[in-house]
Amino acid sequence: MLLIDCPWCGARDQVEFTYAGDATVRRPDPDAGETAFAEYVYLRDNPRGPHRELWQHTAGCRRFLLVERNTLTHEISGTAPPREGPQ
Amino acid sequence: MARYSVLSLARHALTGHRHWPRAWRDPDPKPRYQVIIIGGGGHGLATAYYLAKEHGITDVAVLEKGWIGGGNTGRNTTIIRSNYLLDANARLYEFSLKLWEGLSRDLNYNVMVSQRGMVNLAHSDTQMEAFARRGNAMRLNGIDAELLNREQVREMIPLLDFSAEARFPIYGALLQRRGGTARHDAVAWGFARGADQRGVDIIQNCEVTGIRVEGGHVRGVETTRGAIATDKIGIAVAGHSSQVAAMAGLRLPIESHVLQAFVSEPLKPFLHTVVTFGAGHFYVSQSDKGELVMGGDLDMYNSYAQRGNMPLVEHTLAGGLALFPCFSRLRMMRLWGGVNDMTMDGSHIISKTPIEGLYLNGGWCYGGFKATPGSGWVFAYTIAQDRPHQLNEPFTLDRFARGVVFDEKGAGPTPNAH
Numbered sequence: 001m002l003l004i005d006c007p008w009c010g011a012r013d014q015v016e017f018t019y020a021g022d023a024t025v026r027r028p029d030p031d032a033g034e035t036a037f038a039e040y041v042y043l044r045d046n047p048r049g050p051h052r053e054l055w056q057h058t059a060g061c062r063r064f065l066l067v068e069r070n071t072l073t074h075e076i077s078g079t080a081p082p083r084e085g086p087q
Numbered sequence: 088m089a090r091y092s093v094l095s096l097a098r099h100a101l102t103g104h105r106h107w108p109r110a111w112r113d114p115d116p117k118p119r120y121q122v123i124i125i126g127g128g129g130h131g132l133a134t135a136y137y138l139a140k141e142h143g144i145t146d147v148a149v150l151e152k153g154w155i156g157g158g159n160t161g162r163n164t165t166i167i168r169s170n171y172l173l174d175a176n177a178r179l180y181e182f183s184l185k186l187w188e189g190l191s192r193d194l195n196y197n198v199m200v201s202q203r204g205m206v207n208l209a210h211s212d213t214q215m216e217a218f219a220r221r222g223n224a225m226r227l228n229g230i231d232a233e234l235l236n237r238e239q240v241r242e243m244i245p246l247l248d249f250s251a252e253a254r255f256p257i258y259g260a261l262l263q264r265r266g267g268t269a270r271h272d273a274v275a276w277g278f279a280r281g282a283d284q285r286g287v288d289i290i291q292n293c294e295v296t297g298i299r300v301e302g303g304h305v306r307g308v309e310t311t312r313g314a315i316a317t318d319k320i321g322i323a324v325a326g327h328s329s330q331v332a333a334m335a336g337l338r339l340p341i342e343s344h345v346l347q348a349f350v351s352e353p354l355k356p357f358l359h360t361v362v363t364f365g366a367g368h369f370y371v372s373q374s375d376k377g378e379l380v381m382g383g384d385l386d387m388y389n390s391y392a393q394r395g396n397m398p399l400v401e402h403t404l405a406g407g408l409a410l411f412p413c414f415s416r417l418r419m420m421r422l423w424g425g426v427n428d429m430t431m432d433g434s435h436i437i438s439k440t441p442i443e444g445l446y447l448n449g450g451w452c453y454g455g456f457k458a459t460p461g462s463g464w465v466f467a468y469t470i471a472q473d474r475p476h477q478l479n480e481p482f483t484l485d486r487f488a489r490g491v492v493f494d495e496k497g498a499g500p501t502p503n504a505h
Contacts, residue, residue: 001397002388015398019388019503021342038488041500042340042431046329048391071343071389074396 004067005079009060016059023054023066023082048072054082090195110276111283116290119316120148122470123308124323125295125331127151129160129271130448130455131323132278132289133463134470136194139285141464142471147287148317149279150310152294156275159326162393162425163456164348164370164382166361168205168266169230172221173493175481176434177228182478183461184265190460196277198269199375204360205266206235206244208410210255214365218261225263233262244362246413254409255366266361268372274459298334298445305335305444321446321470326426327391328436328449335442339450340431340487342502345390345424346382346453347399351417353377362410369406378420381407385427385453387503394424427453432492433505437466437479446470447484452505 002014022044028036051071056064066080089095089108099107122138124131127149138144149155167187169180191197209215215234222232236259241249247257279289290312297309298320307316324331329339358373368384383403386395400422407414430436430450435458437448448466451458465479475483486492487500498504 013398014396021501022389035488039338042487043338044329044340044342045338046342046389048327048330048343051389053389069388072391074390074392 002069002074002076004055004065004076006057006060006063007065007079007081008063009057012057012060016057017055018058020054020056020064023052050077110280111289114288114290116148116150116293116310116312116315117288120288121146121317122319122321123147123315123317124149124321125308126158126322126324127155127275127279127289127291128158128323128325129156129274129278129459130325130451130462130466131321132275132282133459134321134323134448134466135282135287135289136278136285137464137467138471139282139287141467144471145286147282148315149282149287149289150293150295150308150315151289151291152311154291155279155289156272159425159427159455160275160459161272162348162423163271163453164372164380165268165271165374165456166205166266166370166372167200167269167457168263168361169457170205170207170221170225170232170261170263170266171495172224173495174224174228175493176495177225177230179461179465179478179482180458181228181230182464183458186460186464187269187457188265190277194277194281196273196280198273198277200267200269201375202265202267203372205263205363206240206360207261207363208240208247208365209258209260210366211258215258218259222261231263231265233264235260235262244358244360246357247362247410248412255364268361268374271456278463295331295334298331300335300442300445303443305442319444319446319470321448321466323448323466325428325449325451325455328428328447332440332447335440335445337440337442339436339484340500341428341450342389343391343426344385344387344429344503345392345395346385346427347395347403347422347424349381349400349403349419350374350421351379351381351414352420354379354417364406364410367406367409369403369410371407371411379414379417385429385503386424390424391426392424393426395422427451429502429505431487431500431502432494433496433498434493435462435482436484437462437469437482438475438484439469439473440484
């Protein structure tokens with residue numbers, strides 16, 4: 001069971017949250033070209049270990065949050081509002 | 088290496104089965120091979136087998152970091168079928184199903200293929216229409232498909248919930264009679280024995296730690312048992328494709344997710360087919376030992392843990408109970424997780440890569456087991472001929488950038504939604 005510390009609501013059961021994927025992906029500049037957009041949409045680092053990801057507190061405040069979680073151990077090392085975490 | 092037969096069984100019975108020879112050798116790696124396959128699961132072993140059998144390439148090593156069949160080959164729910172909507176998927180899976188039908192004889196190894204039928208339940212008029220469409224698409228591709236009404240389903244599987252209280256009433260089903268199950272460990276062992284008999288070296292406890300690339304061409308691999316040179320490498324490590332491809336500097340359109348499976352205590356035979364829930368994600372069959380083998384959805388977040396979490400256990404079994412209220416007092420014996428390559432379109436990749444001599448077989452989402460023989464066959468062709476077979480030509484690595492994806496479910500580039 002994952003216990004996720006929502007920055008606004010406090011620690012809650014994972015069932016209140018919806019996973020929203022890799023948080024390190026950045027939308028390229030509009031004129032960055034097709035290759036940059038194809039990589040943005042489709043390619044992922046998919047790390048085995050620490051992973052910075054987005055979750056949404058869908059059954060709570062409905063806000064997105066940044067979660068740093070280890071994909072090998074499921075250990076969560078920290079959560080933060082998405083814009084305040086290290087980029 | 089001796090052939091298995093009734094005669095050999097009787098002969099060994101006389102000596103108390105104490106003198107059966109090893110089914111495959113345990114060789115040390117040679118310094119060089121013509122082809123190296125990374126990953127000793129079903130797909131990698133099948134690839135080695137068909138390289139030797141169909142293309143006469145026997146100077147092959149299969150490198151496995153653990154023991155053969157110890158990954159997803161031994162973790163799936165053993166279902167085989169070819170009930171796909173899209174032509175490219177249907178053709179590959181049907182080719183694979185036809186190989187399954189003759190596999191025990193071909194390998195001289197009983198892989199226990201049981202064509203007990205695959206029943207996809209429908210719970211609304213709309214779903215019945217969608218299944219009629221899928222069934223027609225299958226039949227146009229030469230695959231058997233039957234649309235069953237509620238009464239026909241009731242006759243076939245009377246223990247389903249047909250009461251007035253059923254949360255999702257059963258309207259009918261799409262049936263593929265030729266679908267069913269196979270013994271997954273035997274698939275790994277049978278392909279390993281067949282490949283070994285033809286001269287392939289199966290090297291266990293040998294983890295690949297690096298891929299050597301010079302001038303855009305593969306030259307060899309670094310392993311925990313030393314460096315091995317080669318000009319052709321086939322990657323067949325679904326679940327960890329991103330990790331191995333990264334050794335050659337490639338990023339893939341894949342996320343790794345964990346999928347759980349469950350086995351109940353053994354029961355007397357009561358379920359003679361494979362059943363899937365149409366209003367949630369749940370599937371079940373009864374093993375030859377009487378246990379119910381069940382599965383459901385992904386845990387939904389990236390994971391390499393080979394174990395899942397409790398909310399999905401509850402969610403999956405709630406789906407099971409909605410179909411079969413009689414399961415309510417059943418005790419679970421085991422649950423486990425496997426790591427799946429989830430691609431951005433929900434379809435697999437069997438392809439050349441931008442690096443010469445490097446070939447990728449992965450992205451099987453949670454449908455890899457049924458593809459094992461067909462996938463190995465076309466991957467062997469791709470490696471031997473240095474070009475894809477027409478069956479895997481659509482499933483290239485560059486299809487995403489070109490916008491030619493095969494999204495069976497129409498879920499878009501969201502790996503956990505496929």
